[in-house]
């Protein structure tokens with residue numbers, strides 16, 4: 001029996017939005033670690049390896065459901081999801097297109113400097129941190145002193 | 158005691174610490190002094206509850222009786238909990254909550270740093286994940302302790318009172334018994350006593366920057382991690398945390 005290539009599966013997963021920041025996909029977020037076909041007695045099974053962003057992220061369960069739903073809709077019925085903790089997720093795995101989409105959406109993408117590069121609203125550089133934590137575990141709260149808008153920063157870990 | 162029993166006990170200690178402290182910190186949700194702190198505390202609690210799922214999930218697996226992380230969290234009574242007394246104490250004021258968080262985070266960051274090299278890959282993997290979150294927690298709790306300690310005369314006095322109250326609970330984190338000896342000989346976890354120097358260096362640096370005096374006495378309250386005796390506060394906390402399962406056994410949604 002033929003089955004879709006893993007490249008095709010990656011493309012499909014790249015169309016599944018992150019439930020909390022729907023402008024980026026699960027692939028953009030870097031949490032899909034592996035996609036492979038595994039041989040078993042009753043035919044090939046698709047094995048997807050997923051890593052959580054934060055231990056307590058409430059979206060983890062929804063993400064697993066969304067992956068299953070998306071792939072079952074494409075006709076994949078033999079599918080298993082595996083949680084992998086190590087290596088631990090890092091914002092280095094966020095894709096470049098994901099970072100660009102975040103900024104367009106108004107969330108400053110992670111920066112190696114450990115703080116936002118510029119205000120996602122006006123591009124200003126005079127910024128201050130309001131809180132180390134934001135509306136979801138992966139974000140911190142910042143404010144731009146030029147346009148006075150508050151914004152989320154996708155923090156580096 | 159078999160090696161598996163010892164590992165089970167060790168995992169309960171790790172998971173019960175984060176479970177009980179995670180629940181305590183979540184009690185601030187909606188009533189913190191300012192919105193940013195409310196969000197920060199809720200996020201910290203969430204990380205700890207997430208880490209609990211890993212530790213207690215693995216504990217259930219090691220025990221081999223089919224108990225899940227939820228079963229262990231919601232279907233045990235006080236005497237089966239293995240957390241240190243420090244984490245079950247009531248929150249007190251905001252400063253006291255952050256002082257307790259700092260004293261715990263400093264231990265957790267030191268402990269997890271060692272557990273990343275555990276001979277048990279499952280333990281090492283959880284430690285690797287959790288240590289990234291704890292690095293962020295300790296940065297924030299240390300900053301807040303310094304800000305409030307070296308703040309106004311009133312905030313300073315409250316932080317010193319919090320330290321005086323909580324410091325006599327710190328020593329329990331470094332107690333060792335047969336469970337720890339078994340973990341050391343299997344290469345799974347370090348002897349807690351061996352973490353004390355690193356811990357003292359870390360907290361002394363932060364507390365002196367916060368202009369606070371570390372109490373001289375090393376006397377410690379203990380009995381939580383061995384299950385010998387908890388404070389009366391844990392039972393009250395569990396009646397809240399386990400209320401749903403007690404009122405409607407087996408309820409799910």
Ligand SMILES: [Zn+2]
Nearest residue numbers: 119122144147
């Ligand atoms: Zn701006």
